[in-house]
Amino acid sequence: MDFQFKYTVPSEWVDYNGHMNDAEYNRAFSQATDAFVDHIGLDEPSRSHFQYTMFTLETHTCYLQEMKEGASFTITAQVLDYDAKRVHLFLSMHNAEGDLVATLEEMLMGVDQNEGRAAPFPKAVEEKLDAVYQKHANQEQPKQAGRTIGIRRK
Template sequence: MGFRFQQTVPFEWVDYNGHMNDAEYNRAFSQATDAFIDHIGLHGKARSEFAYTIFTLETHTCYLQEMKEGEAFEITSNVLDYDSKRIHLFLSMYNADGELVATLEEMLMGIDVNERRGTPFPEQIEEAIAGMYEQKHDLEKPKQAGRTIGIRRK
């Protein structure tokens, strides 16, 4: 059961360079992350029932190709790792031709909404995360995962 998020680039997301603005890539990835959270079973009703949510701790975006107004894209997910309260998630954005156009690597943490601190995932949510991890954990790590920013010197 793979996760997919689909969208097209609206006019409002296009900047003065005639392509999707960098902030809008992050908006799309944020919307996909919310859909991923729903996909693992932590939808609105479950968040209320468990008094539990997920916060984003860190992100790293790589912009690989331009996207223009009206172009369709799809975002897929890969759970690179997880523990009792964190998910190391990697999202890949593809254009309609199936070309990789951007990636987002992020660390998410499960939060008890009453205590406002990290706590273990509810059992059924952890089982869903484990299932998604098992689907892809043996795949090669994405090239953009774990990157750092810096100028290479010769």
């Protein structure tokens, strides 16, 4: 089965505008990223065994629709690319109706905890990551991927 992270917007995530606060979208994406890292074989026991973890290097969030208190959502992950130490990951948040409500693009890096620096993925993790990547290889690049922020001048 493909990766999915499911959750419901709790009341404490709702701001003065009556919808999910922008920081909470990022909290949800962060929790989904942690679940994805577990999914590719770096759960807590494996991180301890390999003395290896993942750090987030960069993120870009797009807010497309409001989410209200009690609304359920699902986050899916697409591996856009990876190399020996990094994963270019794209997360999509959909509401219960299946509408895309937010996206997060991120770059993750594998880190040897003993050395405190970037290091190649453990073999078992790399194999699982490659299997996920191969499933996504023919998928269309998400419209929000690779975006930059700036004011367009005419």
